[in-house]
Structure formats: C-alpha cells, structure tokens
Amino acid sequence: MTAYVIVIAAAAVGLVGWAFARTTTVRVVTGAGLAVALALAVVATIFEDPVTGSRHDVMVLFALVLAVSGGAVVTTAAFEVIDSARPAVGEGATVKAAADVLRGGAWIGALERLAVFGALAARxxxxxxxxxAVKGLGRYPELRAQETGGTPHSGAAERFIIGTMVSVIWAVACVYVAFAPYVVGVR
Incomplete structure (x- = not known):
C-alpha cells in the first residue's frame, strides 16, 4: 500500500512540476524529490504485498502518469545539474542550445516514455x-548536421544520449513499480 500512495502522490507532483516548474532550482528540487519518491516506491514493492484489483489498475494509471510527466521533470533536472556542474565549453553548450538543435525534444521524450511504458506493460x-531505433533514426540527420556543420561543441549528441537514457530508465522504473510483483513473481 505504501508504493500505491507514493506513486499517486509522485504522479501529482510530476504533473504540477511538468506544468509549472520554470526556474532551475524548482526543477532540480522537484526532480530530486521525484527520484527519491520513485526509489522509495521501488523499495516498497519489494517488502510489501502487491496491490490488487481496482487499486492495481489505479496504480498502473498513476505509474503511467508518473512515467510521462515525472520523467520530463527528472530529465530536465538532470540537464540542469549537468550544466551547473560544468561550465559550458562554448556558447552553444547548454540545454537551451541543444534544444534549439533537437527541437521537439520534450514532446518526443514524453512520447518515448509513454511507448516504453506501454511496451513493457504489454510484456x-x-x-x-x-x-x-525510431528515435535514433529520426534524430540522426539533425545530429549529423550538427557534427559536420553546426555549432562546434554544442553537446547535442551527448544530450540526446543522456536524455534518452534518463528517460528510458525512468519509464522502466515506473513499470517496475506498477508490475514487479506480478511479473517477477515476488509473491
């Protein structure tokens, strides 16, 4: 039941954070809070009885919301931390500069997390x-153009990889919280 409550609360925070977190500090704090909440939910699924019946259906729905909206906040927070920890190499080496090269990244990331969640939920x-593969092939022309003729050291390729990894790992963790006791046979 603990994981159930955590997932519902974290999904609500993720939605609010996705919609309203505009400053770096708020994004980083919200992202860190969501990461801690998801980690606690993962641990809770290990030690407690699985949620069943209609509560499980609700948990799956909120885990999906957490995957999509919370993943957006956590991915953005990761980029904020990366940019603040290391000074930019060139003028274009920031999240915003990479976003100019990789337009639509926030929506593509949300769809990516939705698709990963759906694929894993469907086993x-x-x-x-x-x-x-579709994401990589779709971004290849932009990343290739950046490498050959774009702003030097824009970091777009690195940010593409980091964003994809954070996004996919987040979605996988959300699926785990929703389905682990049933898939792994914990109980």
Missing part, C-alpha cells in the same frame, strides 16, 4: 528497442 520488451 513486449522488443518494443523498447523499436522505440529507441
């Missing part, structure tokens, strides 16, 4: 490979 892990 079709091959779907994750397809999602990543």
């Amino acid at each position: 079709w892990p091959e779907g994750v490979a397809i999602v990543l």
